Amino acid sequence: MKHVDEFRDPERAHALARAIARATTRPWRIMEVCGGQTHAIARFGLEDLLPPDIALLHGPGCPVCVTPAEVLDHAVALARRPEVVLCSYGDMLRVPGTTIDLRTARAAGADVRVVYSALDALALARALPDREIVFLAVGFETTAPGHAAAVSQARRDAVGNFSLLVSHVLVPPALEAILGEADPASRVHGFLAAGHVCAVMGAAEYAPVARRHGVPIVITGFEPVDLLHGLHRCVVQLEAGRAEVENAYPRAVRDDGNAAAQAMIREVFVVRDRRWRGIGDIPRSGLALAPAYAAFDAERKFALPTTPAADPDRGCLSGLVLLGKLRPPACPAFATRCTPDHPLGATMVSSEGACAAYYRYRTP
Numbered sequence: 001m002k003h004v005d006e007f008r009d010p011e012r013a014h015a016l017a018r019a020i021a022r023a024t025t026r027p028w029r030i031m032e033v034c035g036g037q038t039h040a041i042a043r044f045g046l047e048d049l050l051p052p053d054i055a056l057l058h059g060p061g062c063p064v065c066v067t068p069a070e071v072l073d074h075a076v077a078l079a080r081r082p083e084v085v086l087c088s089y090g091d092m093l094r095v096p097g098t099t100i101d102l103r104t105a106r107a108a109g110a111d112v113r114v115v116y117s118a119l120d121a122l123a124l125a126r127a128l129p130d131r132e133i134v135f136l137a138v139g140f141e142t143t144a145p146g147h148a149a150a151v152s153q154a155r156r157d158a159v160g161n162f163s164l165l166v167s168h169v170l171v172p173p174a175l176e177a178i179l180g181e182a183d184p185a186s187r188v189h190g191f192l193a194a195g196h197v198c199a200v201m202g203a204a205e206y207a208p209v210a211r212r213h214g215v216p217i218v219i220t221g222f223e224p225v226d227l228l229h230g231l232h233r234c235v236v237q238l239e240a241g242r243a244e245v246e247n248a249y250p251r252a253v254r255d256d257g258n259a260a261a262q263a264m265i266r267e268v269f270v271v272r273d274r275r276w277r278g279i280g281d282i283p284r285s286g287l288a289l290a291p292a293y294a295a296f297d298a299e300r301k302f303a304l305p306t307t308p309a310a311d312p313d314r315g316c317l318s319g320l321v322l323l324g325k326l327r328p329p330a331c332p333a334f335a336t337r338c339t340p341d342h343p344l345g346a347t348m349v350s351s352e353g354a355c356a357a358y359y360r361y362r363t364p
Contacts, residue, residue, distance in 0.1 A: 004223070020228065030192065038353075058322075063138045067167050071167040072102070075165055085133050088114060121135040144287060148267065152293075155292075173283065190235075195249040201262065328357075
């Protein structure tokens with residue numbers, strides 16, 4: 001249990017909380033940009049350890065929450081085609097599209113299968129040459145290399161019945177969008193960056209954001225001690241008037257990231273504008289398949305419509321939550337009209353979203 005127990009040590013956690021309190025002399029708003037970190041904060045009650053001047057905000061770090069409705073509509077439409085097998089990670093099955101989700105489509109007869117990787121979907125394409133296998137490729141930079149490797153392998157092996165429905169998003173443009181909000185009351189003073197994203201991409205791409213907006217960005221892990229250590233380093237920077245990128249997760253993250261994974265992303269994907277559920281369009285915030293891989297692009301292969309769907313999350317204030325303007329318990333629908341069994345939007349169905357985290361761990 002090494003590298004788990006030692007980073008959940010109560011004595012170390014309380015010592016770091018005391019250090020944060022000693023370092024804090026004014027109010028600070030600090031946002032973590034990973035749903036896994038949000039769940040750890042809620043699960044271990046880390047907010048209860050912090051001084052009242054530290055406000056934790058929960059950013060758009062859940063790929064399920066930010067995948068727009070039209071992508072789910074496309075997935076449902078493809079799954080309903082008799083020649084298609086739609087493959088997806090399990091946490092996407094309950095995300096509502098404009099009308100229904102993939103779980104409902106499967107119950108009605110659509111061929112929707114849960115896989116653990118894009119390579120599993122590629123193996124299925126080889127096993128079922130008479131069917132079209134479409135993999136719903138969502139996530140941040142963390143999952144992009146694996147998805148790229150699968151489609152690169154499909155091209156090398158000439159597996160023509162395999163394609164990706166891509167909805168990848170990128171973290172730095174989301175930080176720019178959050179920091180570009182004009183409302184001073186919702187200003188984010190510092191960020192905890194997601195360790196697994198930085199394990200792929202490194203730290204360099206965050207430096208321009210920190211310089212341009214004058215905010216510290218601390219790369220942080222996912223256990224209580226990791227998070228409190230990252231918060232302490234962020235507060236120390238804020239109190240000193242510094243705005244730098246720091247790596248507080250060196251056991252997993254190198255400053256230059258994973259060169260092989262970055263090369264795989266560059267080979268297979270190109271950067272494009274992307275729509276984020278609850279937030280809207282963010283320029284150059286997503287990935288799409290490069291022209292050399294157009295034959296594996298489900299949008300092109302099946303001539304899917306490009307008109308964005310209407311936002312189905314009526315009554316859901318997820319956009320305000322994702323931008324750090326609203327904490328989940330303050331939402332009028334939280335724990336009353338919006339529950340995991342009857343969600344108004346994707347934030348409540350996700351295994352990583354802030355609303356789901358608060359509902360699971362903080363609702364009496």
